[in-house]
Amino acid sequence: MMNLYSGTTDPFSHRCRIVLYEKGMDFQVIDVDLYNKPEDIAVINPYNRVPVLVDRDLVLYEANIINEYIDERFPHPQLMPPDPIMRARARQLLHTFEMELFSHIAILEENQKAAEKSRLHVRDQLVQLAGIFSKQKFLLGDEFSMLDVAIAPLLWRLDHYGIELPKVAAPMSKYAERIFSRQGFIDALTPSEKVMRR
Ligand SMILES: N[C@@H](CCC(=O)N[C@@H](CS)C(=O)NCC(=O)O)C(=O)O
Structure with missing residues (x-):
């Protein structure tokens, strides 16, 4: 086991x-x-x-x-795409999440002075990503994937981190609720x- x-x-x-x-x-x-x-x-x-x-x-x-x-x-x-090209793209995006989202979460937890800048950076990245959900239900298409797994813990902690999404990012909030209602989650x-x- x-x-x-x-x-x-x-x-x-x-x-x-x-x-x-x-x-x-x-x-x-x-x-x-x-x-x-x-x-x-x-x-x-x-x-x-x-x-x-x-x-x-x-x-x-x-x-x-x-x-x-x-x-x-x-x-x-x-959870990872079966096709090598799509799988490579998924891995690349997983890396982008670490660089553009999770490295900033580490900063906002550890460095009070830099926290606000990191909050704004994460918020802006999420606003940009929100556009995807006008066309599809999840980050890689209509199926739940490893990309959704990677971002879900951050979306769950937005209040906790003091990050507020603006109205324009409403599709991101709806997407988050879609993940939060899954039994596995x-x-x-x-x-x-x-x-x-x-
Ligand atoms: N890049 C690592 C990050 C893991 C990580 O940073 N873990 C932290 C908790 S958020 C930890 O165990 N820190 C040790 C400690 O706090 O003593 C991963 O993806 O697993």
């Missing part, structure tokens, strides 16, 4: 939990309190961070790497995450 070491409020661990629950497979989530981190995390991940996936002899860290492994081991429903929320959003 796969074991996921997962931070109870960590957006990256949240991504992996979403994939595990969307796949409906057998796994165990081991809750990690980031304020009181057990020493064994540093033993299995040289960067001493969560999430970490342990599947027998295989130990993986980095949320997107873990998620691609789970997607390949349990291909139904498939609901099941993946920890009690601490459930109270993050009013």
Whole structure:
């Protein structure tokens, strides 16, 4: 059985939990309190961070790497596109999300002075992305994919991060609700995450 070491409020661990629950497979989530981190995390991940996936002899860290492994081991429903060109584009976009969204989330959590600039940057990026949803239901088309998994923990935490979407981004808010109503998403929320959003 796969074991996921997962931070109870960590957006990256949240991504992996979403994939595990969307796949409906057998796994165990081991809750990690980031304020009181057990020493064994540093033993299995040289960067001493969560999430970490342990599947027998295989130990993986980095949320997107873990998620691609789970997607390949349990291909139904498939979350990465089957076509190599589309899959490469999806990976490129996953990288763009890290650079343009999640690196700014790290700044706003750690550096109060730079926080407002990062909030505005994330808000503007989400406003730009909102245009996509006039044509399709999810980021890569009409099917839920790994791109939706990657952005969902951020959308869930917008209030928590103090980011307010303007009216022009209403399609983004509707898209977020579409994700939040999925059973896999609901099941993946920890009690601490459930109270993050009013
Ligand atoms: N790029 C990594 C980011 C993981 C990460 O930054 N994890 C943080 C929590 S948000 C962590 O475990 N930090 C260690 C600590 O807070 O002690 C991933 O995608 O998994």
